[in-house]
Amino acid sequence: MVSLFDHKVSELHQLLHKKEITVTDLVSESYKRIGVVEDKVQAFLTLDEERAREAAKKMDDKIGTDEAKGLLFGMPIGVKDNIVTKGIRTTSASKILENFDPIYDATVASKLHNAETIAIGKLNMDEFAMGSSTENSGFQVTRNPWNLERVPGGSSGGSAASVAAGEVLFSLGSDTGGSIRQPASYCGVVGLKPTYGRVSRFGLIAFASSLDQIGPITRTVEDNAYLLQAISGVDSMDSTSANVEVPSYAESLTGDVKGLKIAVPKEYLAEGVEESVRQSVMDALKVLEKLGASWEEVSLPHSKYALATYYLLSSSEASANLARFDGVRYGYRTPQPENLIDLYKQTRAEGFGDEVKRRIMLGTFALSSGYYDAYYKKAQKVRTLIKQDFENVFEKYDVIIGPTAPTPAFKVGENTSDPMTMYANDILTIPVNLAGVPGISVPCGFSNGLPLGLQIIGKHFDESTVYRVAHAFEQATDYHKQKPGL
Amino acid sequence: MSRISTDQVKHVAHLARLAMTEEEAAAYKEQLDKMISFAELLNELDTDNVEPTSHVLDMKNVMREDKAEKGLLQEEVLKNAPEHQYGYIKVPSIIE
Numbered sequence: 001m002v003s004l005f006d007h008k009v010s011e012l013h014q015l016l017h018k019k020e021i022t023v024t025d026l027v028s029e030s031y032k033r034i035g036v037v038e039d040k041v042q043a044f045l046t047l048d049e050e051r052a053r054e055a056a057k058k059m060d061d062k063i064g065t066d067e068a069k070g071l072l073f074g075m076p077i078g079v080k081d082n083i084v085t086k087g088i089r090t091t092s093a094s095k096i097l098e099n100f101d102p103i104y105d106a107t108v109a110s111k112l113h114n115a116e117t118i119a120i121g122k123l124n125m126d127e128f129a130m131g132s133s134t135e136n137s138g139f140q141v142t143r144n145p146w147n148l149e150r151v152p153g154g155s156s157g158g159s160a161a162s163v164a165a166g167e168v169l170f171s172l173g174s175d176t177g178g179s180i181r182q183p184a185s186y187c188g189v190v191g192l193k194p195t196y197g198r199v200s201r202f203g204l205i206a207f208a209s210s211l212d213q214i215g216p217i218t219r220t221v222e223d224n225a226y227l228l229q230a231i232s233g234v235d236s237m238d239s240t241s242a243n244v245e246v247p248s249y250a251e252s253l254t255g256d257v258k259g260l261k262i263a264v265p266k267e268y269l270a271e272g273v274e275e276s277v278r279q280s281v282m283d284a285l286k287v288l289e290k291l292g293a294s295w296e297e298v299s300l301p302h303s304k305y306a307l308a309t310y311y312l313l314s315s316s317e318a319s320a321n322l323a324r325f326d327g328v329r330y331g332y333r334t335p336q337p338e339n340l341i342d343l344y345k346q347t348r349a350e351g352f353g354d355e356v357k358r359r360i361m362l363g364t365f366a367l368s369s370g371y372y373d374a375y376y377k378k379a380q381k382v383r384t385l386i387k388q389d390f391e392n393v394f395e396k397y398d399v400i401i402g403p404t405a406p407t408p409a410f411k412v413g414e415n416t417s418d419p420m421t422m423y424a425n426d427i428l429t430i431p432v433n434l435a436g437v438p439g440i441s442v443p444c445g446f447s448n449g450l451p452l453g454l455q456i457i458g459k460h461f462d463e464s465t466v467y468r469v470a471h472a473f474e475q476a477t478d479y480h481k482q483k484p485g486l
Numbered sequence: 487m488s489r490i491s492t493d494q495v496k497h498v499a500h501l502a503r504l505a506m507t508e509e510e511a512a513a514y515k516e517q518l519d520k521m522i523s524f525a526e527l528l529n530e531l532d533t534d535n536v537e538p539t540s541h542v543l544d545m546k547n548v549m550r551e552d553k554a555e556k557g558l559l560q561e562e563v564l565k566n567a568p569e570h571q572y573g574y575i576k577v578p579s580i581i582e
Contacts, residue, residue: 380538436542
C-alpha cells in the first residue's frame with residue numbers, strides 16, 4: 001500500500017513547500033491508517049484527532065510563508081505515554097494514572113510544539129516502561145505489525161509498532177535498558193537511545209533516573225537524525241541534561257565509512273543469540289567492510305554481569321521514583337481507606353500491575369537496611385567495571401557493533417510466566433544504558449518474515465558517528481524499504 | 487535454602503507501602519528469592535577497590551541563580567487531586 005509516510009521528512013517538506021500536499025493531508029493519512037489497522041495493532045492509548053485536525057487547518061494557511069520553513073513543520077508524530085503532554089491524558093500505561101491530565105508539557109513536548117510537529121496521540125507501552133513486550137500495559141496488548149501473533153517488543157512497543165504500521169510518520173520512545181532499540185529491532189524500524197544527558201528528561205515519568213533517555217523512532221536514519229536534532233540540548237529543568245554542544249546530525253550522513261574501526265564483542269554473538277541473528281550481523285559487517293570499514297573481535301568481559309546489575313539498580317531507582325504514586329496528589333485513590341497508611345497501601349496494591357510491584361519489591365529490598373551494601377552498592381561498583389569495558393574498547397575503535405536482540409520477536413504470551421526469561425531479551429542493550437553511551441538499532445535482515453536489528457554503539461555524545469555508520473549501512477541495503485503486509 | 491523469609495517479604499512490602507495478602511507474600515517470596523540468587527552472580531567479582539557509579543556523566547552540584555520563577559496555579563495543581571477542599575488536598579485524618 002502506498003502511503004505519504006513512505007516519503008522521508010525532507011521529501012514531505014518539499015512536497016508541502018511546493019503545495020503538492022497540505023498538513024491536513026498528512027494528518028488525514030495518520031487517522032485514515034489508524035482507522036484501518038489500529039483494531040489489529042492496538043498501538044495507541046489516546047488519540048487527539050479533533051485538536052490535531054484543527055491545528056493542521058491553521059497550519060495550512062502558513063504553507064509557503066516563512067513560518068512553514070522548519071523541516072518538521074506539519075509532520076505527524078506519536079508520543080510514548082510516559083511523556084507528559086499538557087491537556088492530553090498521560091497514563092504511563094498504568095491504572096494508577098488512568099485519568100491523569102498533565103498540567104505542563106515535558107521539555108521534549110515543548111520542543112516538538114516549537115518545531116510544529118502535530119501530535120496524533122499517545123502510545124502504548126509496558127506499565128511505567130517496565131517490560132520488553134508491551135504485554136505489561138495496564139490497558140491493552142500491542143501487536144507486531146509484521147505478525148500479529150508476535151509482540152512488538154517493549155517497553156516502547158506502541159512507538160515502534162505505530163511507525164512500522166504507517167500510523168504515524170515517526171514517534172518518541174524512551175529507553176532504560178533497551179526500550180527503544182529492542183522494539184525498533186522487532187518492528188523493523190530505526191530507534192536511537194541517545195547519550196545519557198543528550199535529551200532532557202523533564203516531564204518523562206521517571207523509571208530509573210540514571211538510565212532513562214528519550215529518543216526517536218523512525219523509518220529511516222535520516223529522519224531519526226532530524227528528530228533527535230529537534231529534541232536535543234541542555235535544559236534548566238533537568239540538571240542531568242548535559243551542557244554539551246549539539247552538532248548538526250544531518251551533516252554526519254555522508255555515506256563515508258572508509259577507515260572506520262569497528263569492534264565486535266564476542267560476548268554479543270555468544271550462546272543464546274539465535275543463528276539467524278548472528279548471521280545477519282556477519283552479513284552486515286561484510287557490507288560495512290565493502291564500504292571501507294574494518295572490524296575486529298573484542299571483549300567486553302563484564303557483559304555477563306550487566307543483567308543482574310541492571311535489575312538491582314533500575315529496580316532500586318524505580319522503588320524510589322514510584323513512591324510518588326500514593327493516591328494523594330494525583331492518580332487513582334482507593335475508595336474506602338481505613339487511615340492514611342492504608343490509603344497508600346491499598347491505592348498502590350490496586351493501582352500497580354504485577355511487574356511494577358515485583359520491581360518495587362526488589363528495589364525496596366536492595367535499598368533496605370542491612371542489604372544496601374551487599375546488593376545496591378555492589379551493583380553500582382560493577383556498573384563502574386561495565387562502563388570501563390566500553391571505555392577500553394573505545395580507545396581503539398570508533399563504534400561497537402552487534403545484534404540488538406538475541407532473537408526476533410517472540411509470541412504473545414510466550415515469556416510471561418517467568419520474569420527471568422523475559423529479562424534475558426535485553427541482555428545486549430542493557431550494558432549500553434549502564435555505560436550511558438548512545439546506541440541505535442537499524443533493520444539488518446529477516447528471519448521467517450520477522451525483522452532483525454543491527455545495534456551500533458558509539459562514544460559518549462558521538463551520535464554523529466553512530467548515525468554516519470547506520471546511514472551508510474542503510475543506504476547499501478534495502479531492508480528499511482520493506483513494509484509489513486498488514 | 488531460601489534467601490528471604492515470608493516475614494521479610496511482608497516487611498519489605500510495608501516499607502514499599504504495598505498491601506499484600508498471605509498468598510501474594512508467598513508468591514513474592516519465591517520470585518524475589520530467584521531474583522536475589524541471580525543477583526548474587528555479582529559476588530564472583532572482587533570490587534573492593536572499585537568506586538561505585540551512580541551516574542555516568544562527570545558533573546555534580548549543577549547550580550542555578552537563586553531567582554524566583556512563576557509557579558503553578560493552585561487551581562491547576564488541584565485538578566488531578568482525588569479529593570480536595572478549601573484549596574487543600576484532602577486525606578483521611580492523621581491525628582486521632
